Amino acid sequence: MTLWTAAEIAAATYGVAAADFAAGGVAFDSREVGPGDLFVALTGDSTDGHRFLDQAFAQGAAGAIVSADTAHPHVRVADTFAALNDLGRAARARMAGTVIGVTGSVGKTSAKEALFAALDRSLPGDVHRSVKSYNNHTGVPLSLARMPRDTKVGVFEMGMNHAGELGVLTGLVRPHIAIVTAIAPAHTAFFADESAIADAKGEIFRGLEPGGVAIVPYDSPHRDRLIAAAAPYAARTITFGLDKGADVRAVEAMRLPSGASFVTAKLGDRELSFTLSQPGMHWVSNALAVLAAVDVAGADLARVGLALAEMGGLAGRGARFLAPAVGGDMLVIDESYNANPASMRATLAVLAEEPGRHIAVLGEMRELGDASAGYHADLADPILAARVEAALLVGEAMTPLAQALEGRVEVMHVPDAATALGRLKDLARAGDALLVKGSNGVGLSRVVAGLANAGASQAQGVGT
Known part of the structure; x- marks a missing residue:
C-alpha cells in the first residue's frame, strides 16, 4: 500500500523531488528501514542521517528526505527535522477519522496500547497507533507520518520533560479526545512541584479540535487543575476513577487467583463487567480511561471488555x-x-500479591532533582509492604534506599545492570517472584534479556 508518493512528500515538505518513487513506510533510524520505506535523514549534534543513506537503500528504501546531495531517489529540503514535522502535519490533515491523544506521568504507553487493542476489535485494520514509546519531538511526527490516509482512529502517545513541549506536540496531533492518565513525580528536576507537572500535562488540551473531549483522573489531587486547564478548549470533560463522583468509575475491582482483575465499571446509567488481564489497581485506572475514550469514540464497549481480557503484558511494562x-x-x-x-x-x-518469596531488582529513578534522595528512601515502606525478602538495588542514587532498608531486608547495592544479573544467578530460587524495575537509562532491560535468554537456552537444551 502506498503511504506517500514523491510528489506528495515534496508538496508537504516544500521540497524538490529528484525522482518519482512511492513509499509504504517511514523511518528515521536506518536500522529500522525496510523494503519500500521512506528514510528521513535527520541531522543532530551527535549524528547525521546522511551518513547512513547507503545502508538505508541497501535495506530496500524507496526514497529519502535529505538536505544534502545524494544519488539516491530523494526529496531535497532545507531542514529534514522540519520536513518530518511537515509530513506529520500533512498526514494528520488528510485523515478524516477520530484522533485520540494520551499523556500522563505514568500509564500513557499502557493506556495507548489498551486503546489500540480495544478499538481494533471494532475496526480491525483501520486503527493506527504510535509504536513503542515514540512520544517525543521526533517520535510523534514520525508516528503521524506513518498513519495511512484512510485510518478511522489514530491513537498517539505524547510525553514531555519540560514545560511547553506537550503544547507543541498536541498542536501536531490535534486530538478529538485528549486523555491524562495520572499525575505523579516524574522529571521533577525540571519542575518546581507536582502542580507544575500537572500544568505541563494539561497542555495536551490546547490542541483539542472544536467539540473535543478531555478525559481526566477524578482521584488525582490535581483533578480540578486539569479540569480548569481543559475548560477553554474542551466542549466536555469526563472524569474516571474509583471514587463514586467519577463519570466513569469502578464499582468493583476484585483480584482473581490468576492475578487478573474482575472489574465492574459504571458509565452513567450503564454497567459493564469484564476481566482485566493485567494485574494491579493502576491497570484498573487505565482501563477506566480506555472505556471513557472508546465510549466517546462511539466504538463497541463490549468489545473493549474482550480486548482487555486478552491483552498480554507489554515488554518492559508488565x-x-x-x-x-x-x-x-x-x-x-x-x-x-x-x-x-x-x-x-x-x-x-x-508484587505483593504474588505467591512465593519476593525479590525486587530496582534501578535508580532519574531526573528527580534535589528531592531524589527522599524519593528513593521513601520506597522502603512499599518494599516492606510487598514482603520483599531480597532487594537488589542498582545505581548510585539508590544509596538512600539501601540505608533505609539496612537490617530490615537482605540488601545488595550494585553499580550496574551487568553486576545485578550476575548476583541473581546465586540469589534466585524456584518459586520466587522477581520484579525488575528502574529508569530506562539504568539498563535493567539487559537483566530481563539475560534471564529470558537463560530460559530459552535451557528449553533448547531439553529438546536436544
Whole structure:
C-alpha cells in the first residue's frame, strides 16, 4: 500500500523531488528501514542521517528526505527535522477519522496500547497507533507520518520533560479526545512541584479540535487543575476513577487467583463487567480511561471488555515469563522500561500479591532533582509492604534506599545492570517472584534479556 508518493512528500515538505518513487513506510533510524520505506535523514549534534543513506537503500528504501546531495531517489529540503514535522502535519490533515491523544506521568504507553487493542476489535485494520514509546519531538511526527490516509482512529502517545513541549506536540496531533492518565513525580528536576507537572500535562488540551473531549483522573489531587486547564478548549470533560463522583468509575475491582482483575465499571446509567488481564489497581485506572475514550469514540464497549481480557503484558511494562533459578523456575515481572515514585509503588503492590518469596531488582529513578534522595528512601515502606525478602538495588542514587532498608531486608547495592544479573544467578530460587524495575537509562532491560535468554537456552537444551 502506498503511504506517500514523491510528489506528495515534496508538496508537504516544500521540497524538490529528484525522482518519482512511492513509499509504504517511514523511518528515521536506518536500522529500522525496510523494503519500500521512506528514510528521513535527520541531522543532530551527535549524528547525521546522511551518513547512513547507503545502508538505508541497501535495506530496500524507496526514497529519502535529505538536505544534502545524494544519488539516491530523494526529496531535497532545507531542514529534514522540519520536513518530518511537515509530513506529520500533512498526514494528520488528510485523515478524516477520530484522533485520540494520551499523556500522563505514568500509564500513557499502557493506556495507548489498551486503546489500540480495544478499538481494533471494532475496526480491525483501520486503527493506527504510535509504536513503542515514540512520544517525543521526533517520535510523534514520525508516528503521524506513518498513519495511512484512510485510518478511522489514530491513537498517539505524547510525553514531555519540560514545560511547553506537550503544547507543541498536541498542536501536531490535534486530538478529538485528549486523555491524562495520572499525575505523579516524574522529571521533577525540571519542575518546581507536582502542580507544575500537572500544568505541563494539561497542555495536551490546547490542541483539542472544536467539540473535543478531555478525559481526566477524578482521584488525582490535581483533578480540578486539569479540569480548569481543559475548560477553554474542551466542549466536555469526563472524569474516571474509583471514587463514586467519577463519570466513569469502578464499582468493583476484585483480584482473581490468576492475578487478573474482575472489574465492574459504571458509565452513567450503564454497567459493564469484564476481566482485566493485567494485574494491579493502576491497570484498573487505565482501563477506566480506555472505556471513557472508546465510549466517546462511539466504538463497541463490549468489545473493549474482550480486548482487555486478552491483552498480554507489554515488554518492559508488565510482561511476565518464567526463568530458570536454583531448583526450578521463578516468575519474572518485567517493568524495566521506566520508573518514578508512583510507578514504583504501583508495581511493588502488584508484587505483593504474588505467591512465593519476593525479590525486587530496582534501578535508580532519574531526573528527580534535589528531592531524589527522599524519593528513593521513601520506597522502603512499599518494599516492606510487598514482603520483599531480597532487594537488589542498582545505581548510585539508590544509596538512600539501601540505608533505609539496612537490617530490615537482605540488601545488595550494585553499580550496574551487568553486576545485578550476575548476583541473581546465586540469589534466585524456584518459586520466587522477581520484579525488575528502574529508569530506562539504568539498563535493567539487559537483566530481563539475560534471564529470558537463560530460559530459552535451557528449553533448547531439553529438546536436544
